[in-house]
Amino acid sequence: MIVLSTFKMAMTLLDGSSIPALPAMENSSEQAPSAQPPADDGAKPAAPAPVMPSLTSPTPIGRQSFNSSAPSASDGTASVEIPQATAMPFASPVTGSDITGTIPTMLAGPTGRKLATAQIPPTERLPDAIGGPALRAAALKGDPSAAYEIGLRYAEGKGVAANFDEAAKWYDRAAQAGVVPAIFRLGTLYEKGLSVKKDVDIARRYYMQAAERGNAKAMHNLAVLDADGGSKGANYGNASQWFRKAADRGVADSQFNLGILYARGIGVEQNLAESFKWFSLAAAQGDADAVRKRDDIAKRLDPQSLAAAKLAIQTFTPEPQPDDAVNVASPAGGWDSAPAQAGAAKPAAKPVLPKRTAAAH
Numbered sequence: 160m161i162v163l164s165t166f167k168m169a170m171t172l173l174d175g176s177s178i179p180a181l182p183a184m185e186n187s188s189e190q191a192p193s194a195q196p197p198a199d200d201g202a203k204p205a206a207p208a209p210v211m212p213s214l215t216s217p218t219p220i221g222r223q224s225f226n227s228s229a230p231s232a233s234d235g236t237a238s239v240e241i242p243q244a245t246a247m248p249f250a251s252p253v254t255g256s257d258i259t260g261t262i263p264t265m266l267a268g269p270t271g272r273k274l275a276t277a278q279i280p281p282t283e284r285l286p287d288a289i290g291g292p293a294l295r296a297a298a299l300k301g302d303p304s305a306a307y308e309i310g311l312r313y314a315e316g317k318g319v320a321a322n323f324d325e326a327a328k329w330y331d332r333a334a335q336a337g338v339v340p341a342i343f344r345l346g347t348l349y350e351k352g353l354s355v356k357k358d359v360d361i362a363r364r365y366y367m368q369a370a371e372r373g374n375a376k377a378m379h380n381l382a383v384l385d386a387d388g389g390s391k392g393a394n395y396g397n398a399s400q401w402f403r404k405a406a407d408r409g410v411a412d413s414q415f416n417l418g419i420l421y422a423r424g425i426g427v428e429q430n431l432a433e434s435f436k437w438f439s440l441a442a443a444q445g446d447a448d449a450v451r452k453r454d455d456i457a458k459r460l461d462p463q464s465l466a467a468a469k470l471a472i473q474t475f476t477p478e479p480q481p482d483d484a485v486n487v488a489s490p491a492g493g494w495d496s497a498p499a500q501a502g503a504a505k506p507a508a509k510p511v512l513p514k515r516t517a518a519a520h
Contacts, residue, residue: 260367272483277299277332279503286311294494298329301338304488310341324352334365343369343377350380359384370401373484375408382413395426406437409477412442415449422456431459432468439472 208446285295310329313322335340346365349358369377383400385394405413414437421434435456441449
Protein backbone atom coordinates (compact mmCIF):
# COMPACT_ATOMS: atom_id res chain seq x y z
CA MET A 160 0.00 0.00 0.00
CA ILE A 161 1.10 3.51 -0.62
CA VAL A 162 1.09 5.19 2.75
CA LEU A 163 2.07 8.55 1.38
CA SER A 164 -1.26 9.65 0.26
CA THR A 165 -3.11 6.45 1.04
CA PHE A 166 -6.28 6.38 3.05
CA LYS A 167 -8.91 3.73 3.44
CA MET A 168 -12.44 4.10 4.64
CA ALA A 169 -12.68 1.17 7.00
CA MET A 170 -16.18 -0.15 7.54
CA THR A 171 -18.08 -3.37 8.08
CA LEU A 172 -20.37 -4.18 5.19
CA LEU A 173 -23.70 -5.90 5.49
CA ASP A 174 -23.77 -6.02 9.25
CA GLY A 175 -25.78 -2.92 10.15
CA SER A 176 -23.15 -1.82 12.67
CA SER A 177 -21.57 1.59 12.86
CA ILE A 178 -18.63 2.22 10.60
CA PRO A 179 -15.19 2.64 12.13
CA ALA A 180 -12.91 5.54 11.35
CA LEU A 181 -10.88 5.46 8.19
CA PRO A 182 -7.09 5.43 8.02
CA ALA A 183 -5.59 7.67 5.27
CA MET A 184 -2.94 8.19 2.62
CA GLU A 185 -0.90 11.29 2.48
CA ASN A 186 -2.67 13.53 2.47
CA SER A 187 -8.72 23.74 3.26
CA SER A 188 -11.33 28.08 5.44
CA GLU A 189 -10.86 30.63 2.84
CA GLN A 190 -8.79 33.24 4.54
CA ALA A 191 -5.30 34.16 3.43
CA PRO A 192 -2.74 31.60 4.53
CA SER A 193 -0.99 32.33 7.76
CA ALA A 194 1.40 29.40 7.63
CA GLN A 195 5.08 30.07 8.01
CA PRO A 196 6.97 27.54 5.90
CA PRO A 197 10.73 27.96 5.80
CA ALA A 198 11.97 30.06 2.94
CA ASP A 199 15.18 31.07 1.31
CA ASP A 200 15.33 34.55 2.79
CA GLY A 201 12.42 34.82 5.16
CA ALA A 202 9.69 34.56 2.55
CA LYS A 203 7.26 31.68 2.76
CA PRO A 204 6.29 29.38 -0.12
CA ALA A 205 3.67 30.98 -2.31
CA ALA A 206 0.30 29.29 -1.84
CA PRO A 207 -1.46 28.50 -5.11
CA ALA A 208 -4.81 30.09 -5.80
CA PRO A 209 -7.83 27.92 -4.88
CA VAL A 210 -9.55 26.07 -7.70
CA MET A 211 -12.79 24.11 -7.79
CA PRO A 212 -12.63 20.38 -8.47
CA SER A 213 -13.52 19.13 -11.90
CA LEU A 214 -14.94 15.75 -12.86
CA THR A 215 -13.57 12.87 -14.83
CA SER A 216 -15.08 10.25 -17.06
CA PRO A 217 -14.90 6.60 -16.03
CA THR A 218 -12.13 4.59 -17.60
CA PRO A 219 -11.28 0.95 -17.05
CA ILE A 220 -8.76 0.44 -14.27
CA GLY A 221 -6.18 -2.20 -13.70
CA ARG A 222 -3.20 -2.56 -11.47
CA GLN A 223 -0.81 0.32 -11.28
CA SER A 224 2.33 0.99 -9.33
CA PHE A 225 3.72 4.32 -8.29
CA ASN A 226 7.41 4.94 -8.35
CA SER A 227 7.70 7.99 -6.11
CA SER A 228 6.85 7.47 -2.49
CA ALA A 229 6.67 10.28 -0.02
CA PRO A 230 8.82 10.51 3.09
CA SER A 231 7.47 8.26 5.76
CA ALA A 232 7.51 11.02 8.36
CA SER A 233 5.05 13.02 6.30
CA ASP A 234 2.83 10.09 5.53
CA GLY A 235 0.66 10.23 8.60
CA THR A 236 -2.91 9.11 8.44
CA ALA A 237 -6.16 10.95 8.77
CA SER A 238 -9.35 9.53 10.14
CA VAL A 239 -12.69 10.03 8.47
CA GLU A 240 -15.98 8.83 9.87
CA ILE A 241 -18.41 7.42 7.29
CA PRO A 242 -22.09 7.69 8.18
CA GLN A 243 -24.05 4.47 8.43
CA ALA A 244 -26.49 3.78 5.64
CA THR A 245 -29.59 1.65 5.60
CA ALA A 246 -29.25 -2.09 5.10
CA MET A 247 -28.38 -3.03 1.56
CA PRO A 248 -31.15 -4.67 -0.43
CA PHE A 249 -30.67 -7.53 -2.84
CA ALA A 250 -29.48 -5.83 -5.98
CA SER A 251 -31.65 -5.79 -9.06
CA PRO A 252 -30.15 -6.69 -12.44
CA VAL A 253 -28.00 -3.96 -13.95
CA THR A 254 -26.83 -3.22 -17.45
CA GLY A 255 -23.26 -2.57 -18.46
CA SER A 256 -23.90 1.18 -18.29
CA ASP A 257 -24.97 0.85 -14.64
CA ILE A 258 -21.53 -0.43 -13.71
CA THR A 259 -19.74 2.79 -14.51
CA GLY A 260 -21.70 5.93 -13.86
CA THR A 261 -21.70 8.87 -16.20
CA ILE A 262 -19.23 11.47 -15.02
CA PRO A 263 -18.17 14.40 -17.22
CA THR A 264 -14.65 14.30 -18.58
CA MET A 265 -11.87 16.23 -16.87
CA LEU A 266 -9.78 18.17 -19.30
CA ALA A 267 -6.20 17.00 -19.19
CA GLY A 268 -3.63 19.69 -18.57
CA PRO A 269 -0.58 20.10 -20.76
CA THR A 270 2.20 17.63 -20.11
CA GLY A 271 5.91 17.70 -20.69
CA ARG A 272 6.19 21.37 -19.71
CA LYS A 273 9.66 22.81 -19.67
CA LEU A 274 10.76 23.46 -16.12
CA ALA A 275 11.94 26.89 -15.07
CA THR A 276 15.19 27.48 -13.25
CA ALA A 277 14.87 27.24 -9.48
CA GLN A 278 15.76 30.46 -7.73
CA ILE A 279 18.67 29.80 -5.37
CA PRO A 280 20.25 32.60 -3.31
CA PRO A 281 23.97 33.02 -4.05
CA THR A 282 24.70 32.57 -0.36
CA GLU A 283 23.10 29.10 -0.21
CA ARG A 284 25.35 26.24 0.83
CA LEU A 285 24.82 22.49 1.03
CA PRO A 286 26.56 19.97 3.30
CA ASP A 287 28.82 17.50 1.55
CA ALA A 288 26.89 14.63 3.14
CA ILE A 289 23.69 15.49 1.24
CA GLY A 290 25.14 14.07 -1.99
CA GLY A 291 27.96 14.12 -4.48
CA PRO A 292 29.44 17.20 -6.13
CA ALA A 293 27.24 16.77 -9.23
CA LEU A 294 24.00 16.97 -7.19
CA ARG A 295 25.17 19.84 -5.02
CA ALA A 296 26.45 21.85 -7.95
CA ALA A 297 23.29 21.30 -10.00
CA ALA A 298 21.03 22.25 -7.10
CA LEU A 299 22.95 25.43 -6.31
CA LYS A 300 22.83 26.38 -10.00
CA GLY A 301 19.03 26.12 -9.97
CA ASP A 302 18.41 22.75 -11.60
CA PRO A 303 14.79 22.11 -10.47
CA SER A 304 15.17 18.32 -10.48
CA ALA A 305 18.26 18.58 -8.30
CA ALA A 306 16.43 20.99 -5.98
CA TYR A 307 13.65 18.43 -5.60
CA GLU A 308 16.18 15.71 -4.83
CA ILE A 309 17.75 17.87 -2.13
CA GLY A 310 14.31 18.42 -0.58
CA LEU A 311 13.63 14.70 -0.72
CA ARG A 312 16.91 13.85 1.00
CA TYR A 313 16.26 16.33 3.78
CA ALA A 314 12.75 14.94 4.24
CA GLU A 315 13.91 11.33 4.31
CA GLY A 316 17.12 11.95 6.23
CA LYS A 317 19.22 10.50 3.45
CA GLY A 318 22.87 11.33 4.08
CA VAL A 319 21.89 14.03 6.55
CA ALA A 320 19.63 14.29 9.57
CA ALA A 321 15.97 14.65 8.61
CA ASN A 322 15.10 18.36 8.46
CA PHE A 323 11.62 19.35 7.30
CA ASP A 324 12.51 23.05 7.40
CA GLU A 325 15.14 22.47 4.74
CA ALA A 326 12.89 19.99 2.92
CA ALA A 327 10.08 22.55 2.68
CA LYS A 328 12.49 25.22 1.45
CA TRP A 329 13.89 23.06 -1.34
CA TYR A 330 10.49 21.59 -2.27
CA ASP A 331 9.19 25.15 -2.58
CA ARG A 332 12.02 26.10 -4.92
CA ALA A 333 11.37 23.05 -7.09
CA ALA A 334 7.60 23.60 -7.00
CA GLN A 335 7.92 27.18 -8.17
CA ALA A 336 10.01 25.89 -11.06
CA GLY A 337 7.17 23.53 -12.02
CA VAL A 338 8.12 20.16 -10.49
CA VAL A 339 4.75 18.47 -9.87
CA PRO A 340 5.86 15.94 -7.20
CA ALA A 341 7.31 18.89 -5.25
CA ILE A 342 3.94 20.66 -5.42
CA PHE A 343 2.28 17.50 -4.12
CA ARG A 344 4.74 17.08 -1.27
CA LEU A 345 4.37 20.68 -0.17
CA GLY A 346 0.69 19.85 0.19
CA THR A 347 1.52 16.98 2.52
CA LEU A 348 3.70 19.23 4.68
CA TYR A 349 0.87 21.74 5.09
CA GLU A 350 -1.69 19.02 5.70
CA LYS A 351 0.42 17.45 8.44
CA GLY A 352 1.93 20.65 9.81
CA LEU A 353 5.52 19.50 9.25
CA SER A 354 7.84 22.51 9.59
CA VAL A 355 4.96 24.78 8.61
CA LYS A 356 1.76 25.71 10.40
CA LYS A 357 -0.88 23.10 9.62
CA ASP A 358 -3.29 24.58 7.07
CA VAL A 359 -5.53 22.26 5.06
CA ASP A 360 -6.68 25.15 2.84
CA ILE A 361 -3.13 25.66 1.60
CA ALA A 362 -2.66 21.89 1.40
CA ARG A 363 -5.80 21.67 -0.75
CA ARG A 364 -4.48 24.31 -3.13
CA TYR A 365 -1.22 22.50 -3.61
CA TYR A 366 -3.06 19.20 -4.09
CA MET A 367 -5.37 20.87 -6.61
CA GLN A 368 -2.42 22.13 -8.63
CA ALA A 369 -0.79 18.70 -8.63
CA ALA A 370 -4.10 16.97 -9.44
CA GLU A 371 -4.71 19.26 -12.40
CA ARG A 372 -1.31 18.24 -13.71
CA GLY A 373 -2.37 14.58 -13.46
CA ASN A 374 -0.97 13.43 -10.09
CA ALA A 375 -3.30 10.67 -8.84
CA LYS A 376 -2.07 10.77 -5.25
CA ALA A 377 -3.08 14.42 -5.09
CA MET A 378 -6.53 13.47 -6.40
CA HIS A 379 -6.81 10.88 -3.65
CA ASN A 380 -5.75 13.37 -0.98
CA LEU A 381 -8.31 15.91 -2.17
CA ALA A 382 -10.92 13.19 -1.67
CA VAL A 383 -9.61 12.54 1.83
CA LEU A 384 -9.91 16.23 2.70
CA ASP A 385 -13.46 16.34 1.33
CA ALA A 386 -14.46 13.19 3.21
CA ASP A 387 -13.00 14.58 6.42
CA GLY A 388 -14.44 18.05 5.90
CA GLY A 389 -13.02 19.52 9.11
CA SER A 390 -15.07 22.40 10.45
CA LYS A 391 -16.98 22.65 7.17
CA GLY A 392 -18.37 19.13 7.37
CA ALA A 393 -17.85 16.19 5.07
CA ASN A 394 -18.67 16.56 1.39
CA TYR A 395 -19.03 12.99 0.17
CA GLY A 396 -20.24 14.14 -3.25
CA ASN A 397 -16.93 15.86 -3.98
CA ALA A 398 -15.01 13.09 -2.23
CA SER A 399 -16.57 10.46 -4.47
CA GLN A 400 -15.60 12.44 -7.58
CA TRP A 401 -11.96 12.73 -6.53
CA PHE A 402 -11.80 9.11 -5.39
CA ARG A 403 -13.15 8.17 -8.80
CA LYS A 404 -10.43 10.11 -10.60
CA ALA A 405 -7.70 8.52 -8.50
CA ALA A 406 -9.29 5.08 -8.80
CA ASP A 407 -9.44 5.46 -12.57
CA ARG A 408 -5.69 5.97 -12.44
CA GLY A 409 -5.04 2.86 -10.37
CA VAL A 410 -4.87 4.08 -6.75
CA ALA A 411 -5.92 0.97 -4.84
CA ASP A 412 -7.12 2.83 -1.74
CA SER A 413 -9.35 5.08 -3.83
CA GLN A 414 -10.76 1.96 -5.47
CA PHE A 415 -11.44 0.50 -2.04
CA ASN A 416 -13.11 3.72 -0.88
CA LEU A 417 -15.35 3.81 -3.94
CA GLY A 418 -16.42 0.28 -3.11
CA ILE A 419 -17.47 1.56 0.32
CA LEU A 420 -19.35 4.55 -1.06
CA TYR A 421 -21.22 2.55 -3.70
CA ALA A 422 -22.10 -0.16 -1.21
CA ARG A 423 -23.57 2.36 1.21
CA GLY A 424 -24.91 4.87 -1.30
CA ILE A 425 -22.92 7.68 0.27
CA GLY A 426 -22.06 10.55 -2.07
CA VAL A 427 -23.20 8.37 -4.96
CA GLU A 428 -26.29 6.37 -5.82
CA GLN A 429 -26.10 2.92 -4.26
CA ASN A 430 -24.89 0.40 -6.83
CA LEU A 431 -23.70 -3.00 -5.64
CA ALA A 432 -22.37 -4.02 -9.04
CA GLU A 433 -20.20 -0.91 -9.07
CA SER A 434 -19.13 -1.62 -5.50
CA PHE A 435 -18.14 -5.16 -6.48
CA LYS A 436 -16.09 -3.82 -9.37
CA TRP A 437 -14.06 -1.41 -7.27
CA PHE A 438 -13.48 -3.88 -4.45
CA SER A 439 -12.35 -6.42 -7.05
CA LEU A 440 -9.86 -4.00 -8.58
CA ALA A 441 -8.45 -3.09 -5.16
CA ALA A 442 -8.27 -6.80 -4.28
CA ALA A 443 -6.31 -7.45 -7.46
CA GLN A 444 -3.64 -5.12 -6.09
CA GLY A 445 -3.31 -7.15 -2.90
CA ASP A 446 -5.80 -5.45 -0.58
CA ALA A 447 -6.98 -8.17 1.81
CA ASP A 448 -9.88 -6.07 3.17
CA ALA A 449 -11.10 -5.55 -0.37
CA VAL A 450 -11.09 -9.31 -0.95
CA ARG A 451 -13.46 -9.90 1.97
CA LYS A 452 -15.78 -7.03 1.04
CA ARG A 453 -15.83 -8.08 -2.61
CA ASP A 454 -16.96 -11.55 -1.57
CA ASP A 455 -19.65 -10.10 0.74
CA ILE A 456 -21.01 -7.96 -2.10
CA ALA A 457 -20.94 -10.88 -4.54
CA LYS A 458 -23.41 -12.73 -2.33
CA ARG A 459 -25.88 -9.87 -2.77
CA LEU A 460 -25.69 -9.73 -6.54
CA ASP A 461 -27.91 -11.76 -8.84
CA PRO A 462 -26.10 -13.78 -11.54
CA GLN A 463 -26.82 -11.27 -14.31
CA SER A 464 -25.46 -8.30 -12.35
CA LEU A 465 -22.44 -10.29 -11.21
CA ALA A 466 -21.61 -11.35 -14.76
CA ALA A 467 -21.91 -7.74 -16.01
CA ALA A 468 -19.64 -6.51 -13.24
CA LYS A 469 -17.01 -9.15 -13.96
CA LEU A 470 -17.03 -8.23 -17.64
CA ALA A 471 -16.45 -4.58 -16.75
CA ILE A 472 -13.50 -5.58 -14.58
CA GLN A 473 -11.94 -7.67 -17.34
CA THR A 474 -12.04 -4.75 -19.79
CA PHE A 475 -10.78 -2.19 -17.31
CA THR A 476 -7.41 -0.48 -17.80
CA PRO A 477 -5.98 2.42 -15.79
CA GLU A 478 -5.67 5.90 -17.16
CA PRO A 479 -1.98 6.76 -17.39
CA GLN A 480 -0.57 9.61 -15.37
CA PRO A 481 1.68 12.07 -17.22
CA ASP A 482 5.28 11.13 -16.56
CA ASP A 483 6.15 14.57 -15.19
CA ALA A 484 3.22 14.32 -12.74
CA VAL A 485 4.82 11.45 -10.84
CA ASN A 486 8.49 11.28 -11.79
CA VAL A 487 11.38 13.72 -11.58
CA ALA A 488 14.26 13.44 -14.02
CA SER A 489 17.66 12.41 -12.75
CA PRO A 490 20.95 11.48 -14.41
CA ALA A 491 21.40 7.93 -15.67
CA GLY A 492 22.27 5.79 -12.67
CA GLY A 493 21.06 8.42 -10.22
CA TRP A 494 22.51 11.59 -8.78
CA ASP A 495 25.11 9.83 -6.67
CA SER A 496 26.69 8.14 -9.67
CA ALA A 497 26.57 11.23 -11.87
CA PRO A 498 29.98 12.56 -12.92
CA ALA A 499 31.07 15.95 -11.67
CA GLN A 500 29.94 18.74 -13.94
CA ALA A 501 32.17 19.88 -16.74
CA GLY A 502 34.23 22.89 -15.86
CA ALA A 503 34.88 21.75 -12.32
CA ALA A 504 38.40 22.37 -11.18
CA LYS A 505 40.71 19.43 -11.74
CA PRO A 506 43.68 18.66 -9.53
CA ALA A 507 46.91 20.03 -10.94
CA ALA A 508 48.97 17.47 -12.84
CA LYS A 509 52.20 16.42 -11.28
CA PRO A 510 55.23 17.76 -13.11
CA VAL A 511 57.01 15.22 -15.27
CA LEU A 512 60.64 14.91 -14.27
CA PRO A 513 63.21 14.27 -17.03
CA LYS A 514 64.88 10.88 -16.97
CA ARG A 515 68.40 10.80 -15.75
CA THR A 516 70.99 9.86 -18.28
CA ALA A 517 73.35 7.10 -17.37
CA ALA A 518 76.72 8.35 -16.19
CA ALA A 519 79.56 7.75 -18.58
CA HIS A 520 82.46 5.86 -17.24
